Amino acid sequence: MTATDTQLQPRRKGLTRRQKRSVSRGVQYVVFVAVVVAFAVSADWGRLKNQFAQADIADQMFPDVITLALKNTVLYTLSGFVVGLVLGMVIALMRLSSVGPYRWFAGVYIEIFRGLPALLIFIFIGVAVPLAFPGTEIIGGTYGKVALALGLVAAAYMAETIRAGIQAVPKGQMEAARSLGFSPARAMISIIIPQAFRIILPPLTNELVLLFKDSSLVLFLGVTLEERELSKYGRDLASTTANSTPILVAGLCYLLVTIPLGFVVRRMEAKAQEAVK
Numbered sequence: 013m014t015a016t017d018t019q020l021q022p023r024r025k026g027l028t029r030r031q032k033r034s035v036s037r038g039v040q041y042v043v044f045v046a047v048v049v050a051f052a053v054s055a056d057w058g059r060l061k062n063q064f065a066q067a068d069i070a071d072q073m074f075p076d077v078i079t080l081a082l083k084n085t086v087l088y089t090l091s092g093f094v095v096g097l098v099l100g101m102v103i104a105l106m107r108l109s110s111v112g113p114y115r116w117f118a119g120v121y122i123e124i125f126r127g128l129p130a131l132l133i134f135i136f137i138g139v140a141v142p143l144a145f146p147g148t149e150i151i152g153g154t155y156g157k158v159a160l161a162l163g164l165v166a167a168a169y170m171a172e173t174i175r176a177g178i179q180a181v182p183k184g185q186m187e188a189a190r191s192l193g194f195s196p197a198r199a200m201i202s203i204i205i206p207q208a209f210r211i212i213l214p215p216l217t218n219e220l221v222l223l224f225k226d227s228s229l230v231l232f233l234g235v236t237l238e239e240r241e242l243s244k245y246g247r248d249l250a251s252t253t254a255n256s257t258p259i260l261v262a263g264l265c266y267l268l269v270t271i272p273l274g275f276v277v278r279r280m281e282a283k284a285q286e287a288v289k
Contacts, residue, residue: 069257073249080238081245082265088227088241091155092162093220099163100170105200107175118171125168130161130226137161138233154239158230162223173215177208214280221273225266242266 027035106118125133137157141150150156181204189199209216228243235244246262 064256064260066255066257069249069253069255070261073245073258073261077242077245077261077265081240081242081262082268084239085224085227085241085265086269087155088158088162088230089220089224091152091159092166092223092227095159095163096166096170096219096223097216099167100174101205103167103171104174104178107171108178122168122171125164126172130165131229131232133165134161134229134232137164154230154233154235157233158227161229161233162226165226166219166223169219170216173212173219174208177212178204180211181207214277217273217277217280221270221277224269224273 103118103121106114107122109115109118137150137160142148150160152159178200185203185207186196186199189203190196194202227241230239230241231244231247235241240248242262242265246258249258250256
């Protein structure tokens with residue numbers, strides 16, 4: 013065969029980039045389906061049903077799981093969110109202040125409360141505060157203690173979120189407000205902060221979801237039967253019935269709140285991206 017004949021032969025072409033992606037995607041689907049099938053075949057569904065899906069035990073939980081446990085969980089979460097938002101706003105403004113001690117205090121607060129587990133904060137509120145201030149009662153009883161504990165934790169994260177939102181507002185907004193005769197404080201309150209909140213609304217909603225789950229730590233404060241939240245309520249019934257169905261029902265109640273909130277966050281993020289485009 014001559015060199016000319018070799019050049020005339022068609023060259024073999026490998027897979028195109030699109031074909032390689034299709035093959036890779038197909039392999040991933042096959043692996044995923046194989047793992048799911050293996051799990052479904054190997055699991056003992058009968059034992060799982062007996063331990064986690066007893067309808068008669070689930071029926072006993074209603075309506076208290078909604079009117080008592082879920083209600084308390086929502087109240088704890090909202091109160092902690094409000095405290096965290098107010099305190100976080102103050103810390104964020106201190107972080108941006110031109111006064112050195114304010115910035116230092118805000119920085120130390122953020123580093124400490126972001127680094128400590130929420131569990132330790134609850135123990136601190138429930139044990140250390142009464143020891144340090146004997147005879148002093150936190151307003152609101154257990155609800156006030158939970159609001160303070162959750163708020164202290166949330167404020168550290170919200171402060172950084174709010175600070176980032178304020179700094180994301182174009183500097184020209186402040187300059188325009190000042191040229192119209194606004195004082196720095198009035199411009200911040202009337203012009204900058206409202207625009208910043210439109211930017212940070214999705215991450216703040218994510219923080220609300222996290223607080224909703226962290227409210228389960230209320231048991232370390234010592235609660236009465238009427239003050240139990242979802243996790244405590246489910247654990248108590250699980251111990252009484254020697255069955256884990258109450259824990260599953262409590263978990264489903266969490267999802268009743270967290271899944272819609274997650275959907276709201278995704279919608280807000282999508283709208284924010286559309287506004288940027």
